[in-house]
Amino acid sequence: MAAGEIVAGILAPHPPHLVYAENPPQNEPSAECGWEVLRWGYERLRKKLDAMDYDVLVVHSPHWKTTVGHHFLGVPHFKSISVDPVFPNLFRYHYELDVDVGLAEAICAGAKSAGLVTQMMRNPDFRVDYGTIISCHLLNPAWDKPIVGISSSRAYYYYNNEVGDREMLALGEATRQAVEASGKKAVLIASNSLSHRHFTEEPEVPEDMRNEHIYHHGQYLWDMRMLKLMKEGKSQQLMDEMPDFIEQSVSECKEGCLSWLMGALQMPSYPAEVYAYGSVIGTGNAIVEWDPKSAEVSA
Ligand code: 2XP
Numbered sequence: 208m209a210a211g212e213i214v215a216g217i218l219a220p221h222p223p224h225l226v227y228a229e230n231p232p233q234n235e236p237s238a239e240c241g242w243e244v245l246r247w248g249y250e251r252l253r254k255k256l257d258a259m260d261y262d263v264l265v266v267h268s269p270h271w272k273t274t275v276g277h278h279f280l281g282v283p284h285f286k287s288i289s290v291d292p293v294f295p296n297l298f299r300y301h302y303e304l305d306v307d308v309g310l311a312e313a314i315c316a317g318a319k320s321a322g323l324v325t326q327m328m329r330n331p332d333f334r335v336d337y338g339t340i341i342s343c344h345l346l347n348p349a350w351d352k353p354i355v356g357i358s359s360s361r362a363y364y365y366y367n368n369e370v371g372d373r374e375m376l377a378l379g380e381a382t383r384q385a386v387e388a389s390g391k392k393a394v395l396i397a398s399n400s401l402s403h404r405h406f407t408e409e410p411e412v413p414e415d416m417r418n419e420h421i422y423h424h425g426q427y428l429w430d431m432r433m434l435k436l437m438k439e440g441k442s443q444q445l446m447d448e449m450p451d452f453i454e455q456s457v458s459e460c461k462e463g464c465l466s467w468l469m470g471a472l473q474m475p476s477y478p479a480e481v482y483a484y485g486s487v488i489g490t491g492n493a494i495v496e497w498d499p500k501s502a503e504v505s506a
């Protein structure tokens with residue numbers, strides 16, 4: 208069996224607004240338009256993914272929060288409705304998806320042998336979290352590939368950002384090893400936003416773009432700093448600065464997704480490609496891709 212590989216690593220934030228604005232048949236509410244720069248960024252990335260050969264999407268989501276350890280979806284098929292708890296007016300999405308349980312079990316076992324607390328989630332009535340659903344929809348709305356779903360442990364909250372990052376780098380390494388042993392081609396998805404300061408009043412028309420902007424210049428400066436490091440391939444520096452970034456921009460990176468991705472990609476030193484950056488309810492959202500093949504070309 209040929210070795211498996213990570214064929215792309217993607218930072219793919221999950222504001223429900225982006226699905227709402229696109230009016231897919233799965234979502235009940237309807238919108239006029241909105242958040243075009245981000246949506247067009249996703250559109251371009253989808254074209255690239257559609258032309259790529261891959262077997263599975265592995266997604267780490269901030270909105271499946273597990274009190275103890277790192278959990279993995281462990282049921283082959285899920286079908287239900289996902290409702291955003293903060294924006295039920297924007298996101299009531301009917302989903303149906305397949306899980307690559309074998310790969311999930313392999314990552315779970317590998318992470319456990321690396322010393323992490325892990326658990327397979329076997330409840331067939333479990334409602335898959337909206338972060339997983341939205342990031343996967345925005346990258347593959349046809350849902351024709353199985354996914355592996357990974358929860359967000361509370362290590363950053365119980366201990367501190369440094370401990371959280373250490374766990375996520377180890378989980379990333381276990382993910383890479385399991386993908387390679389599986390013989391499969393995997394796309395990895397980190398589902399978090401960057402800066403995460405929300406506005407406090409929702410406009411009457413959610414897609415009224417007059418209200419959509421960064422509300423704090425410091426948040427914007429931090430986002431630009433992190434994106435510059437990604438574009439320059441300076442992942443180690445990005446991880447060194449991650450604890451301060453998380454604190455000072457109340458970043459959703461505190462849920463661990465991006466650190467997990469950096470671990471799985473072994474701290475890429477090749478440049479990432481930024482597809483789009485934009486604000487949603489005032490938070491900073493970047494769509495970014497790391498293409499390991501570009502490392503081979505520049506080597
Ligand atoms: O606040 C969150 O984490 C959300 N997912 C809501 C929407 C936009 C965030 O960036």
Ligand code: FE2
Nearest residue numbers: 221269338459
């Ligand atoms: Fe979120």
